[in-house]
Amino acid sequence: MTSPSQTPSPMPSPAAAGPAPAGQPAELVGRSPGQLMWRRFKRDRPGVVSAFVVAFFFVVALAAPLISKLYGKDPTTTYGLNEPGLLNEFGYPVAPNGGISGEFWFGIEPTLGRDVLTQLVYGIRTSLLIAAAATMLCVLTGIVVGVTAGYAGGRTDYFLGRFIDLLLAFPSQLSFIAFTPVVYSLFVSPEKETPTYLRVLTLILVLWVLGWMGLARLLRGQVLSLREREFVEAAKVTGASPWRIITKELLPNLWTPILVQSTLMLPSIVTIEAGLSFIGVGILEPTPDWGRMFANGAAYYESDITYIFFPGLAMIVFVVAFNLLGDSVRDAFDPRTRR
Numbered sequence: 001m002t003s004p005s006q007t008p009s010p011m012p013s014p015a016a017a018g019p020a021p022a023g024q025p026a027e028l029v030g031r032s033p034g035q036l037m038w039r040r041f042k043r044d045r046p047g048v049v050s051a052f053v054v055a056f057f058f059v060v061a062l063a064a065p066l067i068s069k070l071y072g073k074d075p076t077t078t079y080g081l082n083e084p085g086l087l088n089e090f091g092y093p094v095a096p097n098g099g100i101s102g103e104f105w106f107g108i109e110p111t112l113g114r115d116v117l118t119q120l121v122y123g124i125r126t127s128l129l130i131a132a133a134a135t136m137l138c139v140l141t142g143i144v145v146g147v148t149a150g151y152a153g154g155r156t157d158y159f160l161g162r163f164i165d166l167l168l169a170f171p172s173q174l175s176f177i178a179f180t181p182v183v184y185s186l187f188v189s190p191e192k193e194t195p196t197y198l199r200v201l202t203l204i205l206v207l208w209v210l211g212w213m214g215l216a217r218l219l220r221g222q223v224l225s226l227r228e229r230e231f232v233e234a235a236k237v238t239g240a241s242p243w244r245i246i247t248k249e250l251l252p253n254l255w256t257p258i259l260v261q262s263t264l265m266l267p268s269i270v271t272i273e274a275g276l277s278f279i280g281v282g283i284l285e286p287t288p289d290w291g292r293m294f295a296n297g298a299a300y301y302e303s304d305i306t307y308i309f310f311p312g313l314a315m316i317v318f319v320v321a322f323n324l325l326g327d328s329v330r331d332a333f334d335p336r337t338r339r
């Protein structure tokens with residue numbers, strides 16, 4: 001019988017064992033593909049900075065009402081008409097640089113005298129709401145159609161492929177301009193004013209219907225290659241259902257093109273939405289919108305270039321940052337990238 005003084009000491013844990021003896025290899029610590037991707041992304045300084053810039057724009061869009069409340073201005077009040085001395089007899093700001101002052105940080109709008117900062121903040125909110133909703137619908141549709149066509153093959157692949165080719169044959173910019181008023185007329189007669197919510201829903205619908213085909217074609221090609229791989233054949237041999245093969249075997253290998261295409265698609269849709277509002281088939285007065293600010297600025301730039309300066313600068317920074325973020329995400333997911 002062992003006495004208390006002779007009780008054997010417990011075995012030391014691996015963490016307390018200290019370093020491996022000389023001549024023996026240290027224990028290898030494995031990393032998941034997600035950890036490797038995140039490690040490569042953190043080393044890409046332009047990508048990290050771009051991610052912060054993009055996040056800043058989304059925070060501004062979500063916090064637009066709070067910013068307006070703290071700032072003490074709103075995007076619809078005509079300050080220049082309500083307060084004498086802000087606009088001259090021609091409707092342009094009296095103060096230099098578009099009326100920039102401690103009261104109006106980005107100046108005021110010519111003719112109506114609305115605050116530029118709150119218009120820009122709410123305009124970013126409107127554009128990003130439309131673009132984010134359209135992007136999510138395009139990504140979901142592209143995944144469903146592309147994966148179905150690639151995995152099913154045969155006639156399903158043929159008919160879906162021809163349908164994608166048919167939609168891709170439409171000139172994108174002309175199609176957006178032509179189809180948007182047609183959709184408006186389906187719900188509201190030409191004699192009546194189209195409600196803002198209907199304009200928003202119509203823009204999302206048109207951008208969705210005409211924007212998912214590129215991702216679907218890309219995923220179809222990826223799935224056609226993956227379905228012949230050994231791990232898919234092994235899953236079929238074990239009796240796995242098509243749904244399980246798609247969700248457990250194929251989709252995990254498709255996240256790279258999906259994320260990369262999503263990060264490139266959203267800024268493209270933002271510029272398309274702004275372009276539609278610029279030519280008058282998107283969001284109209286008095287709803288704040290990025291594109292509508294460009295349309296108004298085009299009428300004022302000869303006498304007051306400051307009004308269009310801030311929306312233009314914000315659009316350039318956002319699009320460039322999002323494109324750089326897309327490039328960084330692609331490089332981070334690419335195992336051949338060395339940083």
